[in-house]
Amino acid sequence: MTKTSRRTALTGLSAGLMLVTALSGSAFAQSINLTYLIPSGADGVAVAEELVKSFEAANPDINIDIETRPGGSEGDNLVKTRLATGSMADIFRYNSGSLFQAINPQQFLVDLTNEPWQADVQASFKQVVTAPDGTVRGAPMGAAMGGGIYYNRAIYEELGLTVPTTWAEFMANNEKIKAAGKVAVIQTYADTWTSQLFVLADYYNVSAKDPNFASRYTANEAKFATEPAALRGFEKLQETFEAGYFNEDFGAAKYDDGIRMVAAGEGAHYPMLTFATTAIAAAYPDMIGNVGFFAQPGDEAGMNGLTVWMPDGIYIPQTTSNLDAAKKFVAFVASVEGCEAQTRAGGASGPYLVNGCTLPDDVPPAVSDMLPYFAEGGQNGPALEFLSPIKGPALEQITVEVGSGIRPAADGAALYDEDVRKQAQQLGLPGW
């Protein structure tokens, strides 16, 4: 064999190798990898997995990896840092409303105003993912939630109680439950965020008395400590603590303990957001029928209504390198198929905010109890964090103090007003 022919053979071989590499290279290029960042928690992960599975089945050229992050203020911190350093996942799930405003949406998120699917998203949701410049930057992820009180239906039946429509009735029920030797109100302060519910879920009652509270609050005119209607939330927390209605380990119990206790009848009432319905259904499928729900009662039966939380949104950061693929996934989540995938994975927890999405007929009682507030003749209104960009970050510590008897309600409300002022200054709002 001559040198030349050997060289030719080698060239042929290397050309062949290059061809193979090129082929596999182009095969890689066709499949796009996206990352999707969600808060950790078994129910949320199950929903995300089902969404991703259904989406990948319809789009075989796109792979989505799910990443999880902690929830609460630790998660807020992580999201802000990742956005600020340009290392955010291609798609991420995060709160709407005031927390959404705090991540600087105009600067970091892709404008989704003109996406075709926005036509089917309800206006009430668009409003809470709209940046200050009027552009819509997110799509709804999950169902609308109510903030109120879960109750154990078996205990209510056993003691012959009826669902309260005023705070006085609620306290009378608590008294009977306590007299029967049971825990009347479950509190779980090891997860500090759960302590805020009595205050936050009272907002429908505040707005029923003072419809302009939110705008006056944003303009530094109304304060929790000085508006009697707003102070009621803190007082309700103090009253239930002082009456001795709480579970013995309220300071050390966690959210997971809380949902177990209300499902198993270890306690009668658990103030919570209705997203917990999904978690209860997943963890205690045979006891979900025992769990009912009612809005946090106000002072008058005629003004009884539900404080509503908008679901999280999903957003695309401007740093994504696969904008088209990311938009495809967001469009899928905001479609009827997206709602169906969510219901399949986690069950229904409340009404969806995409037109055409329906709930199955066999929803658990905690969900059907919630629907009358949304139906004709029912009353509901958004929580304060969707009407004002300001939410003080220390509320959860303050409500733990009020709920543990460390600080009286009025004092706690005044301290919270201070905290709110810091947040308003940080956001650069006028008038602070």
Add this chain to the structure above:
Amino acid sequence: MSVMTQTGTAGAGAAAPVPVLKRPSPYPGWFFLPAAIIYGLLFLLPTVASLYFSLTRWTLFNSTFIGLDNFAQFLREPFLIKGLINTVIYAVVTSGLKVVLGLLLAVLLTSQIAARGYLRSVVFFPVLVSTVGVGITFTVLMHPTNGMINEGLAMLGIKGPGWLTNPSLALYSVALVDVWKGVGLATVIYIAGIVAIPKDYYEAARIDGATKLQNFFYVTLPLCRPATVTVIILSFIGGLRTFDLIWAMTRGGPGFASDTVASVIYKQYQAGFYGLSTAGNVVLFALIAVLVVPLTMLLNRREGHE
């Protein structure tokens, strides 16, 4: 400015001593450059920048200069003040207990007892375990109703307190866990100090008829002062900066009852108050300097007098 050196004369023989320049370092000056750059970029620059940003309202992208408002805010808020007080309490309690327990354990572990080597490693073991892991474990043990500690007490007929949920107790519970975890290091330092004391002193004391207590108070204690100084300084600074254990066990709770400066700073940072939390870091820096520098000087001066 020239410096006379003894080595300079050696090579010059009998000639009159000539003033020579400072002996050149065997390494060229730019050898220090990498370290200087890293130190400057990662330490000096952020330190100076943080002094500036502590005077601003800062959103990571733009900052508004607001003078000393952040410091005023930091010192006005009740839980921030509480955090400062708690920090000092925590540092004093943990370093005090570490000194006392560390010394006693070290005396025990340098005496002739069975299984000494094994016991030494047992005492040191908690130092090696992750702080967060220790925190989570003790949170479970200290649960007010299902925790092993209170269940044990219940068996003796005592109703245990809410170790971490009682606001007046939470900080001390965490401090105790800190002592449990950190006393091993203090013990090791003390063992080294005690072993280094020459045997002659003990022999002399025995001839003088000293009792064991006298041995301890008049020989061991004064002669292991360097170890005491090291333990106090290390554990005091550690106590002032403490964050990981508090965060793992109580997150500053219940409410703000066990907040320290470090956990307050972290919470402000989490909330996006970057300027305010930077101001908190400056306060922490000042606090450590104000407490530890005089403490070091005091301890070292006494040592020199002996």
